[in-house]
Amino acid sequence: MSSAGDVILDVRDLHVEIPLSRGTVRAVDGASFSVRRGEAVGLVGESGSGKSMTLRAIMGLLPRPGHITSGEIVFDGSELTTLRASQLRDLRGKRVAMIFQEPMTALNPVMRVGDQIAEGPLAHLGYSRSKAGARALELMRLVGIPDPDRRAQAYPHELSGGMRQRVMIAIALSCEPSMILCDEPTTALDVTIQDQILKLLLSLREEFGMSVVFVTHDLAVVAQTCQSVAVMYAGQVVETGSVHDVFYQPRHPYTLGLLRSVPDFDLVRDSLDFIPGAPPDLMSPPEGCRFAARCSFAQSDCLHGPKPLVPIGDGRETACIHPDRCAEAVREEPVIAGG
Amino acid sequence: MAALAEPVEPAAGLPEYRPARGFRQRWYRTPSFVAGLIIIGALVLMAVFAPIVATHSPTDQDLKNILKGPSSEHWLGTDQLGRDLWSRIVYAGRTDLKIGFLAVILPFCIGTVLGCLAGYYGRITDTIVLYFVNVVVAFPFLILITAILFTLGPGQSSIYIAITLVGWVSYCRLVRAEILVAKRQEYVLAAQAAGLRDSRIIVRHILPNVITQSIVFAMSDIVLVLAAIVTLGYIGIGVQPPTPDWGNMIADGQNFLTTRWQLSTIPGLAVVVTGIGLSLLGDGLADLLRPE
Numbered sequence: 001m002s003s004a005g006d007v008i009l010d011v012r013d014l015h016v017e018i019p020l021s022r023g024t025v026r027a028v029d030g031a032s033f034s035v036r037r038g039e040a041v042g043l044v045g046e047s048g049s050g051k052s053m054t055l056r057a058i059m060g061l062l063p064r065p066g067h068i069t070s071g072e073i074v075f076d077g078s079e080l081t082t083l084r085a086s087q088l089r090d091l092r093g094k095r096v097a098m099i100f101q102e103p104m105t106a107l108n109p110v111m112r113v114g115d116q117i118a119e120g121p122l123a124h125l126g127y128s129r130s131k132a133g134a135r136a137l138e139l140m141r142l143v144g145i146p147d148p149d150r151r152a153q154a155y156p157h158e159l160s161g162g163m164r165q166r167v168m169i170a171i172a173l174s175c176e177p178s179m180i181l182c183d184e185p186t187t188a189l190d191v192t193i194q195d196q197i198l199k200l201l202l203s204l205r206e207e208f209g210m211s212v213v214f215v216t217h218d219l220a221v222v223a224q225t226c227q228s229v230a231v232m233y234a235g236q237v238v239e240t241g242s243v244h245d246v247f248y249q250p251r252h253p254y255t256l257g258l259l260r261s262v263p264d265f266d267l268v269r270d271s272l273d274f275i276p277g278a279p280p281d282l283m284s285p286p287e288g289c290r291f292a293a294r295c296s297f298a299q300s301d302c303l304h305g306p307k308p309l310v311p312i313g314d315g316r317e318t319a320c321i322h323p324d325r326c327a328e329a330v331r332e333e334p335v336i337a338g339g
Numbered sequence: 340m341a342a343l344a345e346p347v348e349p350a351a352g353l354p355e356y357r358p359a360r361g362f363r364q365r366w367y368r369t370p371s372f373v374a375g376l377i378i379i380g381a382l383v384l385m386a387v388f389a390p391i392v393a394t395h396s397p398t399d400q401d402l403k404n405i406l407k408g409p410s411s412e413h414w415l416g417t418d419q420l421g422r423d424l425w426s427r428i429v430y431a432g433r434t435d436l437k438i439g440f441l442a443v444i445l446p447f448c449i450g451t452v453l454g455c456l457a458g459y460y461g462r463i464t465d466t467i468v469l470y471f472v473n474v475v476v477a478f479p480f481l482i483l484i485t486a487i488l489f490t491l492g493p494g495q496s497s498i499y500i501a502i503t504l505v506g507w508v509s510y511c512r513l514v515r516a517e518i519l520v521a522k523r524q525e526y527v528l529a530a531q532a533a534g535l536r537d538s539r540i541i542v543r544h545i546l547p548n549v550i551t552q553s554i555v556f557a558m559s560d561i562v563l564v565l566a567a568i569v570t571l572g573y574i575g576i577g578v579q580p581p582t583p584d585w586g587n588m589i590a591d592g593q594n595f596l597t598t599r600w601q602l603s604t605i606p607g608l609a610v611v612v613t614g615i616g617l618s619l620l621g622d623g624l625a626d627l628l629r630p631e
Contacts, residue, residue, distance in 0.1 A: 061531055093534030100532075105525040110547045119543075123535050171533065 008179055008211045009035040009058070014071035016050070016057050016235075023283040027053040027066065029235035032309055032317075035179070035228075040205060040212040042222030042243065044258070045232030048279060051215045054232070055181050058213075059098060060088040076178065094124040097172035101184040103164035107156040113167045114140075114152025120174035139170040144200060162193035166200070173204065179211040186221060198225055219262055223247060231255045234279050234290040237309060241316035249330055251312060251323035253295045259335045289319070297325040372623020378616030386433040395423035397430035398581045406599050418588075418602050419595060428609055431583040436613070438495060438578070439565040442502040447557050449503065450510025451550070455541050457511065458518030468511065475508045484567060485576065493576045502564055509560065510553050517549035524548075551628045558621030562614045569610050585610050 016028035028050040035041045043051045056062050058073055060080065073080040075096065080088065092098075100106035108116060117139055118132040127135060133152075140148035143166040156164055165185065172180050185201070186194040202225055205212050214226055222229050222243060229246050231239045231254065239252040250256040260273040277294040280286050286293065288303040295302070301321065309317040320326065366372055385392050394414065401421030408416045415424035457468035475483065487501040521527065522545060530540045571577030572586020580587055585606040592602025 059532055061528060089534050089536070091534065092532055098529070098532040100525055100529055102525060106529040108526045108530070108544050108548070111544070119530075119535065119539075120533055123533075123539065168529075171529075 006037045007034045008037045008076055009213070010072070010074040011054065011058070012072040012074075014054065014057060014073065015069045016053050016062060016066055017069045018063075018066040020065075025282050026235055026285060027282060028057065029282070029285065030306075030308070031071075031232065031235065031237045033230035033237050033240050035211050035213060037178075037211055038205075038209045039228060040202075040214060040226040042226035042229040043213060043215045043232060044217060044219060044222055044229060046217055046258075046279065048282070049232040050235040050282075051232050052183055055098070055183055055213065055215055058181065059092060059096065060085075061092075090124075093120050093177070094175045095177050096179045096181065097175070097177040099165075099168050099172050099180060099182045099185045102188045103161060103168050104156065104188075106168060107164060109156055111155070112153055113156060113159065113164075117152075117167065117170045117174055120171060124175045135174065136170070139174055140167075142173070143167075143170045143204075144196075145170070161189050162196060165189060165193075165197050169197075169200065169204070173208070176208060177210065179213070180205075181213045181215070183215045184217070185214070187216070187218070194221075201225065219247070219258060231258070234285060235282055236290065236319065238291065238319040239317065240309065241314065245314060245316055248335065249327065250335065251316065251318040251326050252291075252320040253297050253326055254291045256326050256329060256335065257294075289321070297322055297329075366623075366627055369623045369626050371619045372627060375616050375618070375620030375623055378612060379620055382432060382436065382613055382616065385429055386436045389429045389433045393423075393426035393429045395426040397422065397427045397583045399423075406595060408599070409601075415605060416599060416601055418591065418599075424601060424605065427583040427588060428585075428605060431585045431588055431606065432609060432613075434578055434582060434584050435565060435568055435586075438498055438568050439561050442499050442506070442564050442568070443557050443561050445499065445503045446506030446560075447510050447553065450507035450512075451514050451546075451553060453507065454511040454514025455518060455546065458515040459522055459537065459541055459545065465515075468515070472508045472511055475505055480505060480563070481567060481570065484571070485574075488571065488576045493571075493579055495578065498568060498571065498577060502567065506560065506564065509556065513553050513556055514549060517552055518545055521545050521548050555621055555625040555628060558617060558624055562617045562621075565610070565613060565617070 011034065012032050014028050014031045015026065018025040018027050031050060031054050033041065033043070043054065045051050053062070053066070056066075057068055058075070058080065060083070062068070068081050071081070075091070080091075083091070107113065114133065114136045117136040118127075118129075121127040121132040121135045122129070136152060137148045140151060145151050145163060145166050151159070151163070156167070159167065165188075168185075180201075182201070186197050189197060198221060201212065204210070212225075214222060216222060226243050228241065229243050230237045231246070231252065233254045239246060239250065239255050241251075246255060247259060250259060254275070257273070257275040261275060263272055275294055280290050280293070286303075288305060289295070289298070289307045292298040292302040299322065307319045307321060309319050310321075311317050312323055399422065401417065403421065404413070404417050405419050405421045406417065407413060407421075410416070413423050413425070415428070418424060418427070453468050457465040478486075483505050484501045487504060488497050491497040491500060518541075527540060527544060530544045535544075568577055569584070569586035569589070572584040572588075573590045575587070575590065577586055578584035580591075588606040589603045592599070592604075592606070595602050
């Protein structure tokens with residue numbers, strides 16, 4: 001962990017609960033990770049692991065009746081969980097922006113895309129209509145939309161999926177935020193467009209020095225775009241560290257399982273592995289390590305007591321109490337060719 | 340690739356493909372819309388240019404020529420006070436259409452605003468608004484309007500107030516229901532994530548996606564309101580004599596049904612034609628505004 005000064009976002013022991021009639025879902029149950037200024041962090045995990053909920057909690061936009069029960073979210077020196085609604089609103093869009101998974105549904109179908117891009121500068125930067133319009137065209141050029149003055153007049157359904165996601169990015173960039181949260185930004189796109197969009201996000205991040213949080217279940221996206229990664233499982237962050245360290249030397253059996261279940265054309269492995277079993281029910285999560293029931297290394301001490309993230313050197317943290325087991329397994333059979 | 344960039348010549352024998360038409364190109368191909376537009380257009384023109392269209396003053400009495408049949412002087416004849424029936428029909432249309440349109444605009448606005456607030460904010464706001472909606476809905480439309488009119492006393496301004504107090508609930512329920520669906524859309528979340536104010540999100544993002552239903556309903560609502568105004572005139576608590584209104588004309592004429600059937604029948608026909616015209620217009624508009 002580096003000095004606190006260059007950390008732009010620090011999430012500590014975040015708990016999000018969703019009370020339902022059947023019981024309370026602990027969607028996020030003790031998630032901790034941090035993002036340094038100018039850094040791209042991947043938040044990975046399977047569906048229902050709480051990655052999207054963590055993002056929504058940071059934005060203060062949890063779906064009702066979900067709410068934060070405890071924990072801290074410190075962004076750029078201010079504690080977000082105690083901000084008033086109006087203060088949070090001033091932050092959103094201006095200093096933290098969000099990019100959504102599905103560019104078709106996240107754009108207003110009856111509004112011209114140019115107007116949608118111009119909204120941020122109009123609302124947050126106090127731009128005049130003509131200045132905001134010029135800004136919209138400039139942003140469209142920046143994100144690689146050809147012929148911006150004509151495309152600005154278009155409605156979302158008149159644009160292709162890739163173009164729509166570029167519009168989303170232009171909207172997110174419109175007020176030059178210091179951090180962008182991406183909720184599976186490329187999942188809805190086909191592979192070639194996905195690659196273009198990721199490259200665009202990468203170059204923009206470098207150009208503006210923004211921090212980026214990528215929520216995704218696609219490990220390849222994380223490897224391509226991020227410096228650090230936080231792995232989530234059943235509402236908790238189970239491992240953090242640099243992408244290189246975590247991907248070559250995982251120290252949590254869940255991370256190892258995830259990496260082993262990615263097909264690899266370099267043929268290090270004969271067959272594709274999978275993680276047996278299913279994630280625990282978040283209404284009544286098991287005591288002890290949540291992954292223990294599916295873990296081949298589990299021992300009796302895994303089943304009791306909380307398993308917080310513990311620093312293990314090199315700025316890495318893991319929630320596993322037997323990280324050496326993973327190290328051993330990786331030594332026997334490397335996860336990634338040449339690793 | 341270069342060949343593809345060239346404009347493609349239509350291949351022989353293939354059916355021609357034309358992209359779907361927009362609203363501007365489609366409206367005249369929707370028969371009910373065109374028919375409604377012609378009927379209502381004619382009625383509105385008649386109402387606006389009533390002083391030119393009418394041959395006499397609607398209130399001038401000519402007691403020497405009462406209950407006369409149609410003639411070149413009085414096209415539709417005269418009533419029991421010798422007033423020209425054609426001129427009265429025209430002026431009555433002016434009154435009824437004016438009240439009808441105005442008495443729809445106010446409930447439309449109030450209902451839309453309250454529906455937006457209830458649907459978007461939910462919780463206590465929704466509970467309070469729904470409480471008032473339920474109170475109004477609990478009574479039949481016409482009975483509640485009659486009760487309010489008796490309290491306020493007859494007259495045009497009382498009609499506006501009564502219909503507004505009762506009519507807003509339909510728009511409120513429509514808009515609220517549509518917003519409950521629309522606010523779960525991701526573009527609303529995206530607008531919230533962009534830090535926009537609630538007022539801007541409602542007006543710029545949600546309302547344009549939900550207002551169509553209300554506009555279509557307003558078209559059919561005018562028919563109901565018009566029928567209510569005519570009914571009120573008929574029972575004597577609506578538009579007051581001597582101002583002509585189709586309702587009080589029907590009421591006045593019914594004593595002479597056997598001698599001068601035109602006195603009641605023609606205002607009645609006018610109501611029917613207006614109702615049909617507005618219904619056609621509403622149906623056509625619904626067809627046109629429905630996404631393809």
